[in-house]
Amino acid sequence: MRFASRLKEVGESATFRYSALAKKNKVINLTIGRTDFDTPSVIKEKTKKAIDEGKVHYTPTKGIPELRECIAKKLERENGIQNLDLENILISTGAKQIIFEAVMSIVQKRDIVAIPKPSWVSYESIVKLAEGSVRWIPLKAENGFIPDDDFLSVLENSNPRLIFINSPNNPTGAVYPEKIIRKIVDIAERKNAFILSDEIYEKIIYEGKHFSPGSIYENTITVNGFSKEFSMTGWRLGYAASQNREIIDKMNLIQSQTVSCAVSFVQYGAVAAFTADARRDVEEMVEELKERRDHIMKGMKDTNAILVKPSGAFYVFPFFGGDDLKLADGLMENGVGVIPGSSFGSSGRGCVRISYGSASEEELERAVNIIKEFIAEIQYV
Missing domain, CATH: 3.40.640.10 (Type I PLP-dependent aspartate aminotransferase-like (Major domain))
Known part of the structure; x- marks a missing residue:
């Protein structure tokens, strides 16, 4: 069956693919581009x-x-x-x-x-x-x-x-x-x-x-x-x-x-x-996200990765070097879901995107420990 040629260069969203894998494998899911907060009640x-x-x-x-x-x-x-x-x-x-x-x-x-x-x-x-x-x-x-x-x-x-x-x-x-x-x-x-x-x-x-x-x-x-x-x-x-x-x-x-x-x-x-009620809920969410950001930055600082402190959103994008696809797949096998950086363009090669929007500090701490152990084991850095 013939389909439109315009689709030839359009692939599946990497974020959706890795998010689905994380859910299927029941790992700590740091792939998701959303928070775990509820919609404001108002x-x-x-x-x-x-x-x-x-x-x-x-x-x-x-x-x-x-x-x-x-x-x-x-x-x-x-x-x-x-x-x-x-x-x-x-x-x-x-x-x-x-x-x-x-x-x-x-x-x-x-x-x-x-x-x-x-x-x-x-x-x-x-x-x-x-x-x-x-x-x-x-x-x-x-x-x-x-x-x-x-x-x-x-x-x-x-x-x-x-x-x-x-x-x-x-x-x-x-x-x-x-x-x-x-x-x-x-x-x-x-x-x-x-x-x-x-x-x-x-x-x-x-x-x-x-x-x-x-x-x-x-x-x-x-x-x-x-x-x-x-x-x-x-x-x-x-x-x-x-x-x-x-x-x-x-x-x-x-x-x-x-x-x-x-x-x-x-x-x-x-x-x-x-x-005002909705804005107040947002302000509380941002405060919590900032605490998560600071928590994960503190945990990642001794990984020898190039780590840029994010000023906004709810992602960290560390550079580890090596094959980021293999890194993301290896982390998935070891219990942490992240997105390979090359999914976001060639400047993202060697990076992974870590979303802290829908993970607790306890989950983030466990995830960081797994990442550090895995990086040390395969000598990416």
Whole structure:
């Protein structure tokens, strides 16, 4: 049977594959890109109320006005993104769907898309589905996976149609300084390129400060959602905003012919995410995640790995050297599930991604001991 040729270069998500193996093998699961916290009760209660009130039918394709208004006010107040009315905002079934719609709206065959590496595994696959051409822009562990002058030079010379930014970053936990993002924006302006700013980990920051390129560049698509901040990965709700309404309208056209709209009662429930009660729950979660981050950093410091302290998200991305696929497989056999770093691009070779989002300090301590024993045994370092 013949299938579409566009699928030839699109493989299974490595994160899903290793996560499934970790669950099957019942190991300490440090593969998962989520936390083990519950969705704030105020959101759940508002969602239940919406169901009871019969808010279970189609909504406007761009999303319910109440939620878009909350998002617009949040982006103006917290991100400095001005001049957004409700038509400049699109709500969809998760940030991944939003990214897909943005790429499909912008990228034509062989258009160049600049993606920092290492980066989240789905960026490349989505660009390939759009038949775009990925230009990897390497980041260096010795620079904390923060873009430097070499990065900026390669980025400018790539002549991109679209530039991806992800800060705080998956898999490295790096938080890009404002001055770096401003330099990336300068390049985008000179090249007349779009910026897709994936800000899904925006509120999970321990040191540093988040800066949104959409506050200074109108051809930015700001992507965010509720999955990480509010522990709503299974609810599937994300959004895009741009001062360039035309790109939002194009994305909305794709949405109207695919998912139609985000789930109605989920949208109504998410309005409660903008309350003081929900914010308080998030603050408590971030404090706990910071303690886990510090715990795992302390435990890993004597492994001789190149270990960059993450300033955000809930991942550590140590470099051990050697074959990271064999390392991840070996750790799985010994009771710890991690993601091989090369899954995130060639700059991740020799690394593994360790997620501390859904593991207790006791589990993290056991996992670190297993990792150290395994590394010593096979003499990776």
